[in-house]
Amino acid sequence: MRRTRIVFGLLAAGTATLALASLHARITTAPERARMARSAALVRAVGLTDLALFTEARFTRNPALADLQTAFQDAPMSFEHFPSGTFAPRPAAGFGRGELRFGPEEAAR
Numbered sequence: 001m002r003r004t005r006i007v008f009g010l011l012a013a014g015t016a017t018l019a020l021a022s023l024h025a026r027i028t029t030a031p032e033r034a035r036m037a038r039s040a041a042l043v044r045a046v047g048l049t050d051l052a053l054f055t056e057a058r059f060t061r062n063p064a065l066a067d068l069q070t071a072f073q074d075a076p077m078s079f080e081h082f083p084s085g086t087f088a089p090r091p092a093a094g095f096g097r098g099e100l101r102f103g104p105e106e107a108a109r
Helices: 003-046 104-108
Strands: none
Touching: none
């Protein structure tokens, strides 16, 4: 078998996969918009705050509210107890260096 047939076969398979993914996105757009609208209505009705990404440990539930030292409370060099910690990215370089503000007046200062 010639190598060009293999290359063109792989290109055709990739193009077909891309076309199917595009078709799937086009078909599921309207139902996803409806689902997002229902989710937004639920968030407004219940008064939810932030997204909870994981349910395992308190330091992996919500990156915005994470206590960054909780993962190392057993020992500084301990292994990750929960697998979701491997999926969450590390915080940005300046994360946690800001000041805590309690109200609009205090934040404006």
